[in-house]
Amino acid sequence: xxxxxxxxxxxxxxxxxxxxxxxxxxxxxxxxxxxxxxxxxxxxxxxxxxxxxxxxxxxxxxxxxxxxxxxxxxxxxxxxxxxxxxxxxxxxxxxxxxxxxxxxxxxxxxxxxxxxxxxxxxxxxxxxxxxxxxxxxxxxxxxxxxxxxxxxxxxxxxxxxxxxxxxxxxxxxxxxxxxxxxxxxxxxxxxxxxxxxxxxxxxxxxxxxxxxxxxxxxxxxxxxxxxxxxxxxxxxxxxxxxxxxxxxxxxxxxxxxxxxxxxxxxxxxxxxxxxxxxxxxxxxxxxxxxxxxxxxxxxxxxxxxxxxxxxxxxxxxxxxxxxxxxxxxxxxxxxxxxxxxxxxxx
Amino acid sequence: xxxxxxxxxxxxxxxxxxxxxxxxxxxxxxxxxxxxxxxxxxxxxxxxxxxxxxxxxxxxxxxxxxxxxxxxxxxxxxxxxxxxxxxxxxxxxxxxxxxxxxxxxxxxxxxxxxxxxxxxxxxxxxxxxxxxxxxxxxxxxxxxxxxxxxxxxxxxxxxxxxxxxxxxxxxxxxxxxxxxxxxxxxxxxxxxxxxxxxxxxxxxxxxxxxxxxxxxxxxxxxxxxxxxxxxxxxxxxxxxxxxxxxxxxxxxxxxxxxxxxxxxxxxxxxxxxxxxxxxxxxxxxxxxxxxxxxxxxxxxxxxxxxxxxxxxxxxxxxxxxxxxxxxxxxxxxxxxxxxxxxxxxxxxxxxxxxxxxxxxxxxxxxxxxxxxxxxxxxxxxxxxxxxxxxxxxxxx
Amino acid sequence: xxxxxxxxxxxxxxxxxxxxxxxxxxxxxxxxxxxxxxxxxxxxxxxxxxxxxxxxxxxxxxxxxxxxxxxxxxxxxxxxxxxxxxx
Numbered sequence: 001x002x003x004x005x006x007x008x009x010x011x012x013x014x015x016x017x018x019x020x021x022x023x024x025x026x027x028x029x030x031x032x033x034x035x036x037x038x039x040x041x042x043x044x045x046x047x048x049x050x051x052x053x054x055x056x057x058x059x060x061x062x063x064x065x066x067x068x069x070x071x072x073x074x075x076x077x078x079x080x081x082x083x084x085x086x087x088x089x090x091x092x093x094x095x096x097x098x099x100x101x102x103x104x105x106x107x108x109x110x111x112x113x114x115x116x117x118x119x120x121x122x123x124x125x126x127x128x129x130x131x132x133x134x135x136x137x138x139x140x141x142x143x144x145x146x147x148x149x150x151x152x153x154x155x156x157x158x159x160x161x162x163x164x165x166x167x168x169x170x171x172x173x174x175x176x177x178x179x180x181x182x183x184x185x186x187x188x189x190x191x192x193x194x195x196x197x198x199x200x201x202x203x204x205x206x207x208x209x210x211x212x213x214x215x216x217x218x219x220x221x222x223x224x225x226x227x228x229x230x231x232x233x234x235x236x237x238x239x240x241x242x243x244x245x246x247x248x249x250x251x252x253x254x255x256x257x258x259x260x261x262x263x264x265x266x267x268x269x270x271x272x273x274x275x276x277x278x279x280x281x282x283x284x285x286x287x288x289x290x291x292x293x294x295x296x297x298x299x300x301x302x303x304x305x306x307x308x309x310x311x312x313x314x315x316x317x318x319x320x321x322x323x324x325x326x327x328x329x330x331x332x333x334x335x336x337x338x339x340x341x342x343x344x345x346x
Numbered sequence: 347x348x349x350x351x352x353x354x355x356x357x358x359x360x361x362x363x364x365x366x367x368x369x370x371x372x373x374x375x376x377x378x379x380x381x382x383x384x385x386x387x388x389x390x391x392x393x394x395x396x397x398x399x400x401x402x403x404x405x406x407x408x409x410x411x412x413x414x415x416x417x418x419x420x421x422x423x424x425x426x427x428x429x430x431x432x433x434x435x436x437x438x439x440x441x442x443x444x445x446x447x448x449x450x451x452x453x454x455x456x457x458x459x460x461x462x463x464x465x466x467x468x469x470x471x472x473x474x475x476x477x478x479x480x481x482x483x484x485x486x487x488x489x490x491x492x493x494x495x496x497x498x499x500x501x502x503x504x505x506x507x508x509x510x511x512x513x514x515x516x517x518x519x520x521x522x523x524x525x526x527x528x529x530x531x532x533x534x535x536x537x538x539x540x541x542x543x544x545x546x547x548x549x550x551x552x553x554x555x556x557x558x559x560x561x562x563x564x565x566x567x568x569x570x571x572x573x574x575x576x577x578x579x580x581x582x583x584x585x586x587x588x589x590x591x592x593x594x595x596x597x598x599x600x601x602x603x604x605x606x607x608x609x610x611x612x613x614x615x616x617x618x619x620x621x622x623x624x625x626x627x628x629x630x631x632x633x634x635x636x637x638x639x640x641x642x643x644x645x646x647x648x649x650x651x652x653x654x655x656x657x658x659x660x661x662x663x664x665x666x667x668x669x670x671x672x673x674x675x676x677x678x679x680x681x682x683x684x685x686x687x688x689x690x691x692x693x694x695x696x697x698x699x700x701x702x703x704x705x706x707x708x709x710x711x712x713x714x715x716x717x718x719x720x721x722x723x724x725x726x727x728x729x730x731x732x733x734x735x736x737x738x739x740x741x742x
Numbered sequence: 743x744x745x746x747x748x749x750x751x752x753x754x755x756x757x758x759x760x761x762x763x764x765x766x767x768x769x770x771x772x773x774x775x776x777x778x779x780x781x782x783x784x785x786x787x788x789x790x791x792x793x794x795x796x797x798x799x800x801x802x803x804x805x806x807x808x809x810x811x812x813x814x815x816x817x818x819x820x821x822x823x824x825x826x827x828x829x
Contacts, residue, residue, distance in 0.1 A: 074599075079482065098539070107605045116730070116731025122601075133500060171468055176478035
């Protein structure tokens, strides 16, 4: 479907620049906040207006921008966009009683601010799109990239998935029951049997095209669906595995988006059990936390894994000696409704 | 490549609750913009003109028989247009719920129409309103998915004011790339204290009813509404009624400024040119342009200039935002419906309240409802971040 | 307030309000253009500066175009404030 040639990731862990996943960074104030680099290279005049989501998105794209890699279009997935700017503007509306308001936050709060900003910084006048379908925001961006490459063979697209966790968004999600009530260390996220996950954020970007030469990895197949029915999800998962079963694509690794939320665990268990028992299972939400586009972090990790990154023991669900995976199946679900299956191969 | 046809439409706006009502008012030149707003308390109610849909949120809930809690006005407007589209297209519940049926919607406001509730929840002033999972833009299509048990690919696009032009394009792309057999495409937005204050802070809300493309235009009016269209492939038509063929689409980026277009209008020029390319048409073949035409100083001058650059002599054009106000994330879809009505009825609708052309372009839009031959119509939508999209619909 | 003091205060307010984190208020010259060259501010900043003048000095500028004539550099803004401030 498409080939990934470069990838950069800003996350709550040491993933930007020198990658270190052996040491687990822990949450502060019940949230896994991204380790933001110092963004050298974003002009100060531009940086000053950016909210966290925009900063992380542009920051993760910076190496691609700086190296002057060809970017023929920009496709971003973000569940919430610039929520922080949005509420800042809202607070102004209330504080100044709809009087004279400073518009900066309003302009930055639009979900397409990241794609627009990268477009401006790279003077890129072609395709520019932003997908915001909550837990399928990044997946739709990925589908969009596949379709753009079919229409424009030989082009390069910047594909990204990003979300921020602001105080405001945290409050709303907490009221909605998304997070565990009591503070939990991410080191034991999967061992606590309770509702909710842990709040996370991050930005992962990928330079993708249709050229297999020197690619890090290729996306072989993708399927997304909405369902609260675990049987339907498991059946669809089996069909996906069956349909993509061939000599070249023996699934030898399962990357699970399990979030520590005991309300959605059944989906992951059902899918896991549809694969041969010998398939190693790894999880990543204790590193990224849960957010709409956490699957982009999952994909970044999958790219590292097929490239032969040493596998930290804390990723594996059960201890096993694992050789470098060739074909990874990534399953993610957001809030028990939005499911995605992604097949990735070296 | 398979041809893509529009086989069903639904629309709700300040000028009507159905496609038929909207056309009736487009033909008669009846503007829906009024100096009245009674959806929520705001100091701009009665002060500024708005294109409000003349049905209260409570009445919409009752009419549409919505019982789930936490459904916002943005979702209700969407459901209203969605239902009209379903009935118009006679799409069976089985086909609707088929994994081969995609939904590509758009919104820029989503549940933020509940500005006061959002403020309270975000600042932890409550124990949680019924709307905690309804504030994002995705909430609309999550609601439609659940209500109708949709199983295909579902997406929500937010590229500001070009959102639903892009969702139409995305749906067509899903069909052309084998991700869907048919696609329901459209967009929705409702009036919100948030957007009113945002556009007001940028000094681009007009104190009077907007006058797109007029020399003395002084800003836009905000409106609300929703529209959905059903896209089907040629091989699935089997004698069904067909309104139009979606022949061209393109998105391009002005890459100039977060909230205004460049003087040269590269974004608008490239999106119009790209859509012609996809459709395999020459500029001379476009009979009519439903312009973005918001009524702001920046947009109308740049859009006019880009039209002249591409077409030399601009085709007949008009902005129907002079009827509905700017419906943001719904505008691309609502104006797609109007563009298709132009094709079906061989007519162009007026650009209301125009008196004098912009000196630098000298362009005069269509001034009254005019019967005319329309074979290909272009619809423009440009948004914040320089996001520019053009669609072309053709007579089937 | 002395003009020099007002200018000093204004520079600090501008840096803070526009989040010009990389700019030291003392480095802004009184006759340095704020827009285009110099500080490189844009049209959104000009609207934000109008908001600043309203909130801090009670000055109402209705038309952003009128604003651009006032918001040339620190000298012009300070002169306008001295003539029109209501607080």
